[in-house]
Amino acid sequence: LEAQAQQDTPDEATPEIGIIMGSDSDLDVMAGSEAGRPGAYDVLTEELGFEEQTDYDDPPESRFTFETFVVSAHRTPGLMYTYAETAADRGLDVIIAGAGGKSADLPNMTASIAYPLPVIGVPVQEKSLPSVIGMPQGAPIVAVDAGKSFNAALSAVQILARQHEDLRDRLVSYHEGLQDGVGDVSRDLHELGTPEFKSQRD
Amino acid sequence: LEAQAQQDTPDEATPEIGIIMGSDSDLDVMAGSEAGRPGAYDVLTEELGFEEQTDYDDPPESRFTFETFVVSAHRTPGLMYTYAETAADRGLDVIIAGAGGKSADLPNMTASIAYPLPVIGVPVQEKSLPSVIGMPQGAPIVAVDAGKSFNAALSAVQILARQHEDLRDRLVSYHEGLQDGVGDVSRDLHELGTPEFKSQRD
Amino acid sequence: LEAQAQQDTPDEATPEIGIIMGSDSDLDVMAGSEAGRPGAYDVLTEELGFEEQTDYDDPPESRFTFETFVVSAHRTPGLMYTYAETAADRGLDVIIAGAGGKSADLPNMTASIAYPLPVIGVPVQEKSLPSVIGMPQGAPIVAVDAGKSFNAALSAVQILARQHEDLRDRLVSYHEGLQDGVGDVSRDLHELGTPEFKSQRD
Amino acid sequence: LEAQAQQDTPDEATPEIGIIMGSDSDLDVMAGSEAGRPGAYDVLTEELGFEEQTDYDDPPESRFTFETFVVSAHRTPGLMYTYAETAADRGLDVIIAGAGGKSADLPNMTASIAYPLPVIGVPVQEKSLPSVIGMPQGAPIVAVDAGKSFNAALSAVQILARQHEDLRDRLVSYHEGLQDGVGDVSRDLHELGTPEFKSQRD
Amino acid sequence: LEAQAQQDTPDEATPEIGIIMGSDSDLDVMAGSEAGRPGAYDVLTEELGFEEQTDYDDPPESRFTFETFVVSAHRTPGLMYTYAETAADRGLDVIIAGAGGKSADLPNMTASIAYPLPVIGVPVQEKSLPSVIGMPQGAPIVAVDAGKSFNAALSAVQILARQHEDLRDRLVSYHEGLQDGVGDVSRDLHELGTPEFKSQRD
Amino acid sequence: LEAQAQQDTPDEATPEIGIIMGSDSDLDVMAGSEAGRPGAYDVLTEELGFEEQTDYDDPPESRFTFETFVVSAHRTPGLMYTYAETAADRGLDVIIAGAGGKSADLPNMTASIAYPLPVIGVPVQEKSLPSVIGMPQGAPIVAVDAGKSFNAALSAVQILARQHEDLRDRLVSYHEGLQDGVGDVSRDLHELGTPEFKSQRD
Amino acid sequence: LEAQAQQDTPDEATPEIGIIMGSDSDLDVMAGSEAGRPGAYDVLTEELGFEEQTDYDDPPESRFTFETFVVSAHRTPGLMYTYAETAADRGLDVIIAGAGGKSADLPNMTASIAYPLPVIGVPVQEKSLPSVIGMPQGAPIVAVDAGKSFNAALSAVQILARQHEDLRDRLVSYHEGLQDGVGDVSRDLHELGTPEFKSQRD
Amino acid sequence: LEAQAQQDTPDEATPEIGIIMGSDSDLDVMAGSEAGRPGAYDVLTEELGFEEQTDYDDPPESRFTFETFVVSAHRTPGLMYTYAETAADRGLDVIIAGAGGKSADLPNMTASIAYPLPVIGVPVQEKSLPSVIGMPQGAPIVAVDAGKSFNAALSAVQILARQHEDLRDRLVSYHEGLQDGVGDVSRDLHELGTPEFKSQRD
Structure with missing residues (x-):
């Protein structure tokens, strides 16, 4: 080996x-x-x-x-x-x-x-x-x-990514998707209210 | 600020x-x-x-x-x-x-x-x-x-150091000094024996 | 958001x-x-x-x-x-x-x-x-x-509740219900005895 | 008692x-x-x-x-x-x-x-x-x-302070003093450099 | 209550x-x-x-x-x-x-x-x-x-049991049963050997 | 031994x-x-x-x-x-x-x-x-x-003390002394105020 | 006993x-x-x-x-x-x-x-x-x-094994088998790639 | 080295x-x-x-x-x-x-x-x-x-000591000294009583 x-x-x-x-x-x-x-x-x-x-x-x-x-x-x-x-x-x-x-x-x-x-x-x-x-x-x-x-x-x-601008962009793009996801969940929870949000989730 | x-x-x-x-x-x-x-x-x-x-x-x-x-x-x-x-x-x-x-x-x-x-x-x-x-x-x-x-x-x-060869050399050079130091101590301890090494150290 | x-x-x-x-x-x-x-x-x-x-x-x-x-x-x-x-x-x-x-x-x-x-x-x-x-x-x-x-x-x-007497009353009322519940359980356990209490609970 | x-x-x-x-x-x-x-x-x-x-x-x-x-x-x-x-x-x-x-x-x-x-x-x-x-x-x-x-x-x-605006102001005023203090220390450390800042502190 | x-x-x-x-x-x-x-x-x-x-x-x-x-x-x-x-x-x-x-x-x-x-x-x-x-x-x-x-x-x-000899005897008698139990298990494990003891236990 | x-x-x-x-x-x-x-x-x-x-x-x-x-x-x-x-x-x-x-x-x-x-x-x-x-x-x-x-x-x-009433009394008497001690300290602290209590203590 | x-x-x-x-x-x-x-x-x-x-x-x-x-x-x-x-x-x-x-x-x-x-x-x-x-x-x-x-x-x-060369050999032989096993797994994982290795394992 | x-x-x-x-x-x-x-x-x-x-x-x-x-x-x-x-x-x-x-x-x-x-x-x-x-x-x-x-x-x-009887004897002899030491301390503490033992120790 x-x-x-x-x-x-x-x-x-x-x-x-x-x-x-x-x-x-x-x-x-x-x-x-x-x-x-x-x-x-x-x-x-x-x-x-x-x-x-x-x-x-x-x-x-x-x-x-x-x-x-x-x-x-x-x-x-x-x-x-x-x-x-x-x-x-x-x-x-x-x-x-x-x-x-x-x-x-x-x-x-x-x-x-x-x-x-x-x-x-x-x-x-x-x-x-x-x-x-x-x-x-x-x-x-x-x-x-x-x-x-x-x-x-x-x-x-x-x-x-210190050397590869390309990778830096992919990292940023990944992070934006992550943040959008949290934002969507937050809005749903708030607007639907806790019980409705839960029942939709399950 | x-x-x-x-x-x-x-x-x-x-x-x-x-x-x-x-x-x-x-x-x-x-x-x-x-x-x-x-x-x-x-x-x-x-x-x-x-x-x-x-x-x-x-x-x-x-x-x-x-x-x-x-x-x-x-x-x-x-x-x-x-x-x-x-x-x-x-x-x-x-x-x-x-x-x-x-x-x-x-x-x-x-x-x-x-x-x-x-x-x-x-x-x-x-x-x-x-x-x-x-x-x-x-x-x-x-x-x-x-x-x-x-x-x-x-x-x-x-x-x-991924980008700067210069820094890589400095890291290696620092490390070699470190290893030489441990090696010297090890040889001293072994050759002097524990009591003599201790008395020289203090 | x-x-x-x-x-x-x-x-x-x-x-x-x-x-x-x-x-x-x-x-x-x-x-x-x-x-x-x-x-x-x-x-x-x-x-x-x-x-x-x-x-x-x-x-x-x-x-x-x-x-x-x-x-x-x-x-x-x-x-x-x-x-x-x-x-x-x-x-x-x-x-x-x-x-x-x-x-x-x-x-x-x-x-x-x-x-x-x-x-x-x-x-x-x-x-x-x-x-x-x-x-x-x-x-x-x-x-x-x-x-x-x-x-x-x-x-x-x-x-x-420092500002709202109303909420203070609700808190007290919740607590009294809680204490009554513990009291009932305690009396049941004591008067029924452990085995009977357990079999009724299950 | x-x-x-x-x-x-x-x-x-x-x-x-x-x-x-x-x-x-x-x-x-x-x-x-x-x-x-x-x-x-x-x-x-x-x-x-x-x-x-x-x-x-x-x-x-x-x-x-x-x-x-x-x-x-x-x-x-x-x-x-x-x-x-x-x-x-x-x-x-x-x-x-x-x-x-x-x-x-x-x-x-x-x-x-x-x-x-x-x-x-x-x-x-x-x-x-x-x-x-x-x-x-x-x-x-x-x-x-x-x-x-x-x-x-x-x-x-x-x-x-929920009931006493006066206390709210005192809390805010205390906090501003605290933040100014951290800000001053940060500026001093940065502008003096580590060794000079240390020697002034001691 | x-x-x-x-x-x-x-x-x-x-x-x-x-x-x-x-x-x-x-x-x-x-x-x-x-x-x-x-x-x-x-x-x-x-x-x-x-x-x-x-x-x-x-x-x-x-x-x-x-x-x-x-x-x-x-x-x-x-x-x-x-x-x-x-x-x-x-x-x-x-x-x-x-x-x-x-x-x-x-x-x-x-x-x-x-x-x-x-x-x-x-x-x-x-x-x-x-x-x-x-x-x-x-x-x-x-x-x-x-x-x-x-x-x-x-x-x-x-x-x-400090005051009731009767209880002292019951404690001793309980303990003797416990020790006999451990002794029996120990003898079985030793004499049957690990695989046989396990298969009998399960 | x-x-x-x-x-x-x-x-x-x-x-x-x-x-x-x-x-x-x-x-x-x-x-x-x-x-x-x-x-x-x-x-x-x-x-x-x-x-x-x-x-x-x-x-x-x-x-x-x-x-x-x-x-x-x-x-x-x-x-x-x-x-x-x-x-x-x-x-x-x-x-x-x-x-x-x-x-x-x-x-x-x-x-x-x-x-x-x-x-x-x-x-x-x-x-x-x-x-x-x-x-x-x-x-x-x-x-x-x-x-x-x-x-x-x-x-x-x-x-x-389960058997010796005498010892029970000594335990109670010890405890009363302990409680009086805490009570005295509590009264002193409250009546003297924190700074005065501290300076008397030290 | x-x-x-x-x-x-x-x-x-x-x-x-x-x-x-x-x-x-x-x-x-x-x-x-x-x-x-x-x-x-x-x-x-x-x-x-x-x-x-x-x-x-x-x-x-x-x-x-x-x-x-x-x-x-x-x-x-x-x-x-x-x-x-x-x-x-x-x-x-x-x-x-x-x-x-x-x-x-x-x-x-x-x-x-x-x-x-x-x-x-x-x-x-x-x-x-x-x-x-x-x-x-x-x-x-x-x-x-x-x-x-x-x-x-x-x-x-x-x-x-300090006294019995025979046991020393058995220990070494056990260890060699162990190392070969890790080596095989390592080569398989590397050559098959993670998804293929996983699907073969399950 | x-x-x-x-x-x-x-x-x-x-x-x-x-x-x-x-x-x-x-x-x-x-x-x-x-x-x-x-x-x-x-x-x-x-x-x-x-x-x-x-x-x-x-x-x-x-x-x-x-x-x-x-x-x-x-x-x-x-x-x-x-x-x-x-x-x-x-x-x-x-x-x-x-x-x-x-x-x-x-x-x-x-x-x-x-x-x-x-x-x-x-x-x-x-x-x-x-x-x-x-x-x-x-x-x-x-x-x-x-x-x-x-x-x-x-x-x-x-x-x-599995191989060297000599070392086994030294281990036993060390241990006997240790046990004698604990035994002496135990007897002194018991016979002198706690306060006298302490004052002699210090």
Whole structure:
């Protein structure tokens, strides 16, 4: 598996964002799920025009792409090391790293090894938050709230948008839609009154 | 004061990073203090070659600068609104926003209003962390650990370094110094033995 | 939507109480639900003789009314600002503001902007309590326990009852019914004995 | 002591606000202290023009007054009962009740007995907060953050200000002073720069 | 209802243990439930030979009895006051008082008023524990773990057993049965082996 | 040491209360200290007329006595076992057992072994509370709040007072003194006013 | 039952690992369950070649074995004492001891009595962790995370593997299988892409 | 520094125990300090006859030795990797790894990489405990309580004592001294009485 990671290195049309997680049981949180709430995969593909890159020899058409891997800090430390160390050379600009449990070391170790590439940590569970965010002085990571890979993806694109005006516009456009939605709900609730609004909603 | 913020807007040689905090009692955490641990001011000026910009008509010579303001979400909501709304037009690229207490709303409200500008929240106290990081879906913020404005500054420069190779080199050079320091301590402790190392340290 | 809020301003027969919440997903807590426990809407309309005002040109007949809005601090900061700033001029006497999540900023920001109008904060979730109540010195808010919009409505009417003897009587009358209910249950449990009481209850 | 409380009842020039606390060791938090932070006594007398009433036969000249008592829920339950039950008849409009420890029952029991008089609970310690705020449905109390009798006094006056335009003006005037103070600090910090601001402050 | 409590006073064949709770929704915890775990009612009647007394004019035959009431500290403070104050005169020896929520004041207030009668507090929920146990110096209460009215009843009988050798024997006999049960399970698990033990259990 | 404990057994004039603690570093909490707050030793000897028994062949004159031992559950499990098993035979009526740390097993193990003798657990530190109170069903212990050996002693005497009218009177007399003290402070604070009261206190 | 434990003592072909738990309700955690996650029984028998020993006169063929008992610290303190004291003589090398609740004393007391035999504590519930791990200085225990008897078994075998090269090889072989599994999942997720991977998984 | 670690590899007279920590600021906890409590260094050298090995070419005379290093997971991930990977080959039998902060990753990562060598994690601060102990299934670590490197050293020697009867005797002898000490204190306290014991102690 390490060989595969290194073989990726000399690739041209590389993804901007790398999404990694400690276990495939984190996938519903990190990508989003139909039963639960939407996640990084959903907002990137549905709102911001990204595509997932699955084959380095055959990149997707979209200008902006991301890739997804399972990397376990405690069960596959060697794979984690290789992924983080080669990330910059493989063309990544931001890594979104999620892990669950109380010893959620993947985001932190990745941030330490991939430095100075920015890493956004996603605590997959509430109890993972202290472990993800508590880095010592000199070893930077930034984190989002537990379970919010959706916002991590927005933050990752905010970072990329420093260079790409195009992405900035998509972020603004997404936000305007969000605000219109809240405004519509507010007007409906007020004008219909609470009981009528409720019965229409259900 | 609002007038001053707006008058700033058409300025050319603008700071890259805006550092704001809820009260000047947060300054020891947000800038760093001699008695306590170093902060954002220290790492920016001493390790990464930034200068603080205090007069918009007379910017410092350094290519990279930052500015510092006190803005209170609960006591001066209007000032906060103005600062966040004009931030992008005033040329800022990243905002580092710190607040203390259990209702540490400044980073969050700033992130919501200044969006899509990236905002790095610094919980000034441990108890401020949940309030800073707990944003709802669609309203992104990234946060560092409580009290670690030092790391927030590193993260801010990691974001800027996407565009500025120069900053990337400074980050790497800072990190190498850090690693050499740990290595030296490790060798001393091992070779001197615990009692001798302790007596030399004290 | 801001226009609508301002157009409301010159209205005569205005509501005494404004109920706002961060999302319509908070409605079951803020208004009350059939499946869960009763809320502000229930106690105001069923126990204290208030009516919900949904059309400013066609106010309800009741002397005492309230209105309901969805206002998100993080997704619609502008709407929140406008609502809070115009609240006193629009004739409101008390605001009940509820929000969920760990960054429950809506009650606090509303209290800061609508000051000196009293604002009663309702943490929609247990984890929202620290964020709602933790205001700094000089920025007052009062809060009720997590999820208890029912009690927030009682407290709001306690405030209004300083001026309206009528409301004071309704509060007393509600309380007497409550005490009679507890007394009846106590007598039944004691006289029937535990097993018989249980079997009658189920 | 109960006799004294009842003898108070037929008094004319009565205080608007009653401040009670579980022990005189709570006085530094409830009134404010020179070593620690200011409290209810300080803001009422220095910012809002209240006077403390100590002799019912010889009320102070000020239109608005308050009184201060020590009442222990667990050590003097009878005294608490009497105080709360006679509060409305003695002319009080709002009670500010503070208690420390994990079983901070004084505010809650006072709110239950003095109902429908509004009671503002002040948790004297952080650990008192759950006990103060956790009232069951139908038994309202409002609370401020732990230790913030200062804000409780502001909130009490916000309630009184519904009837007294005069008090509303004093609240606004206090707030403007507060905002000017933050504004001055912000300008100084920005224009002087961090190091110069710090050296002037110390 | 107060009248009823006082009329009880001159009764002869009085119960030894008084069980009170803040709401009849606490009954499953305080008495025990078939779906959940057993409680005070179960252990008193099934293991220790007590009977519940429901009519003061017609006491049960058993030498040892208990009574059950719902008494709400926050909704019926007067009833609580009367119950606690008359408890000793009504012949009670120990009170078991349970309450839920974060302001679980019933056990504490009862202990303060009924003093020096011993009161055993039962936090009905985990979050009620701090409020129940946190009494100030000089105001004693003893508490059991959250939800464990079963153990509270054992403790109450341990207190009574100081005077009644008979009860001491019943406690010992209950305990021997308990130990035999654990011993049997241990032997079965060991001798059958884990898989066989599991399949027999299910 | 075990020999010493058994030699104690056939003693006549035995102490009613046994006070044990996990380490002599717990003594300031369990007995009381001049620098900190008073404890079990203080209230027993100064308020309730007990004497400490130190020599089984030469008991003190007082009718009611107590003894004090250090017994460590984790470092001297054998001593603990012997102490608890012989406690009833040695004439003890109640045991007050205190322990610190997160694994505060002494009170629990003593309660399990000395059963059916009542044991009052004193968590010496706040973090010891869960371990002391969390006994499983069928293994009773009662606990007081962390650090409050003072209240544990009052509760122990409440248990003894079921049989000894004399002790009941002493408890009541102690309480009356306590209430008078609170009443005096309340009157002073009210009549002197806050500033004058404070200056007299300091 | 104590007799049985002692009768075990002179046995020859003894188990290396003793697994004890406070109640048979802990068995799903301590052994593993089909509905929940696997546990000590599962990893020992399926991955590491151990067999469970249920009859001391007829030991299993495997070189490495373990035994399983229910031992309750609070309900059967005598049994616990006997088990721990005879453990070394009975030929055990490591004990894995699990307990639930907030007073999870079994692992700690066993570690204290069986010392210097190594004991690995398993907190059966999250809330049992502080009680299990919080031993005072001089009374060692090591603990694994709440509920993870699986890892406790691995750790026990790591200890045994100091002497048995054979066990070391089995541990390595188990780990390689684990790493291959993560690697396969990672490759599948990356090459299939998130939606395809999800649909194949479900 | 990595070179140095590898050069160590072919060494003969190797240490049994490796003590590593994240920073030299952890040294007071990990080794022990005169001002605070004793630690691993103290118990190994003073009670159990170990010596610290500081020069691989000139090992100490003692049969049992340990070594001490500073290794930071977040600041020197490469050094950590090398240390853990070469540990078994360098002849270590147990590693004691301590780290502070909320992201205390050093013990966990070391356990993952050095597997199947047993690693005992020491959370240097209370807040480090969840991160140290919370390993996922399949990645074993054992942990001691926060700050207790003293007990970690005892546990490490318990593991070594499986093979070395000599160490077993030293552990027993240390424990007997400990028990005698507690016994002496207990007798003194009991025979002198609380006040006399206290005055002799101070």
